[in-house]
Amino acid sequence: MAVKHVEIERKYDAAADFAVPELTVLPGVASVSAPETHHLHATYFDTADLRLAARGITLRRRRGGTDAGWHLKIPAGPDSKNELRAPLGRAHVVPARLAGLVAAYARGAELRPVATLETDRTVLRLLDDSGEVLAEVADDAVTGRVLDEGSGDAWREIEVELAAGARDLLKAAGKRLRKAGARKASSSSKLGRLLNGQIARPTAQETGRQALARIAAPAPTAGDAAVAYLAAQVEALLAYDPKVRLAEFDAVHRMRVATRRMRSVLQSYRPVLDRERTDPLREELKWLAAVLGEVRDLEVLRMRFTERVEGLEGIGEPAWLEELAKQEQAAYRRVNTALKLPRYYALLDALEALVADPPLTARAGRDATAELPRLVVRAWKRLADAYDGVAASEDPELTRHEVRKDAKRARYAAEAAVAVLGDPAKQTVKNAKRLQEVLGGYQDGVIASEHLRGAAERARDTADAFTLGVLYGIERCEAQAALDRLEGTWADIPAPAF
Template sequence: MAVKHVEIERKYDAAADFSVPELTVLPGVADVSAPEAHRLHATYFDTADLRLAAHGITLRRRRGGTDAGWHLKIPAGPDSKNELRAPLGRAQVVPGRLAALVAAFARGEPLRPVATLETDRTVVRLLDESGGVLAEVADDAVTGTVLDGGGAPDAWREIEVELAGGDRELLKAAGKRLRKAGASRAASASKLGRLLNGQLPRPTARETAERARSATAADHPTAGDAVVAYLAAQVRALLTYDPKARLAEYDAVHRMRVATRRIRSVLQSYRPLLDRERTDPLRPELKWLADALGEVRDLEVLRMRFTERVEGLDAIGEPAWLAELARQERSAYRRLNAALKEPRYYALLDALEALVAEPPLTRRAGRTAQSELPKLVVRAWGRMAASYEGIAAADDPETARHDTRKDAKRARYAAEVAVAVLGEPATRTVRNAKRLQEVLGDYQDGVIASDHLKAAAARAADTADAFSLGVLYGIERCEAEAALERLEGTWASIPAPAF
């Protein structure tokens, strides 16, 4: 079983004769513990082409120190990483749980030793007045060797400050103190990253997103710049939430599904700017992934929704039908995890990263974003408006409302692409499309929930369960009808885009 830990730290390069300054002057620090010395040996695992390292991920097996074992570190934000740990186990066999969490990056390639680090570490702890640990400061003398690289070992000194009970102000103050004493902020966020400098593969979606985002901030970005920036951010989000979804973390499946839908929607809304021979084949694959994520998400939403409702009824214990829903959700998670191991998924990720690394832009994409994006946002809005107007005459109003909701999402995502360039008018369009989407979503959620409750009631063998299901059914139907009553007024209050 992998144990999760959030690591918040900063690293600093230091010369061999560097002296760690007095640290009791830092805010909130009352004392510094006696130093402890450790000899650490770490073997780092990656694919042959360093796919994990390219995404800032490290996977190692470390002996020595107070936390010997397998460590998987995944970037989680500025100066922070999600760290998952597992026991030492076998030296050359990555624990299956950790291997699964990096499957979206390894994509079927075997994980093998790529480097070793020998570290002589001296640790002191920064303590508050009650003796609580605020942070750990590690003074590391490191010798790193790239396996099969044929080069000489690399040696350096590094100071690492990791928060425990302290806050980021302490982290900032410690860094300022160390820099004043002669240290400098480390160029790499990890020791492995420093050792492998210059050996990493082509830019990742994260790096492409940063470059494209810089382009959209320029005075005259092209339409293609804006679309690539948005797509790269969504591919990055997809990869960020992949391991979280595998761990069934709260809202991870939802966010991964939204990123998938955004990519698919933008590939359609911005087709005039993209080579359709490359982008059209991606859309059914993205739908396949969204559907796999959707099965889990829909059950997750129902479970959370009904759990809250049941608690509001002061029910005693968990009803059998709600427990059954939770079992269905767990089964859906297992199917999702199986889908995320399929070559089909890895091929889709490869194609998406290639899409943002070498975007298939048309000649029209080279025009200015200011001139092109408004046209395409207005076109997406027009499709949404036509869908809404068609509800009244539709033979199947339920399907027509559902289609309108999908078109509202598409208009919203199309406008999101333009926000970095067009500013407030695009933001307002996003907001207005979202308003319509949410009203239709409230209605649809109520209908889906009431249909589920009705089916569960037909199977209920317990009188108390049948009663609670009936009460909840009435609540859901009322909320669905209330949402439907808001629909016309919401639409009337939403102006068309104005750029």
């Protein structure tokens, strides 16, 4: 099983004659441990075209030191990486768990050795007055070799990694090292420095960055706004993929939201995006959202009922709640199976291709400040028409569900315009979200009630039946309360004003 922790560190390049300065002057540091030396040998794995390195991800098998084994590092923010570890195992066989966590990037391509690093490391630990380790300073003499080319490089690098210390210690240590002659590292990873010019930024990522830059410049186009928003959602989907595979809290929800945002914008922004390419993608995004939705719905129910049961005195965990948790675990297994399918990899390829070479229409070249309000207002009008149709509907409950989906579409259409239209678009997002949440409160209560009714039919004893009845009453009351707020909420929400 992979073991995970968050690595927070900064790296500095140093000359061969660099002398590590006195570090007890740093805030909170009472003493520095005696130096420890290690010889480390690391083999780095990637695809032939370095797809992991292009995303700042490193996968290595390292011998020597106190943490020998397989290490997978995935960027998690400034100076931070999520690091997952596995035992040494076999030299050229990537542990299945770690290989799975980078599958969205490798997409079936072989993970093979691409480089080796030999490091002579001297470690100093920064201690507080109780002896607790606040940070580690690693002084590394590195020799690297690119396997296919046989080329190599050698350099000296200083790493400061936080342990129990605060981020201000990281900043102070960096300032101290720079004053002594060190420089901010040219790369966030040793592998990145060694490979240097061989790593190409993904085309879709670069196109998204360029579109985002154009939005901030004078006269952005409607196409710029659409591409920048879609690129951000593709990045979000990829970022949450390994978190979903690890079953991290809220990861399924966030990955599902990214798919829904893309699908909604592909519909709302049809006038600026060629439907011939986007409509098939919408169907595949619908499939992925459904796969994630099964887990999310069960996850929401389990958390909802667990909180309800904990609020009832003298009630232990009912058997039906344990069964719900088992259903959720089974759904997670189905998600993990789906995320290994060629269909999923093909969707990721298609999304990146869409961003890298967006199918823009003639209207996409129009001024975004003129075109985007039309698209947002059109999405809002669809929402208003759907809401007006509830009263005359033969199935009001189904129609309300459609209204909720239209509220999400209007919200995401406005979200995509925020970078250009500013506060008016933000207000539209806020208003659509208000309506969506009221409708969501009603829908969640209805779904929860239906689940409880089914569980009651299978209840094993009177205690479970009683608990289910109490919870059913609570859910029906909350659903009705949300429904009672609906008309007033809609009446209080103005139409978009641009």
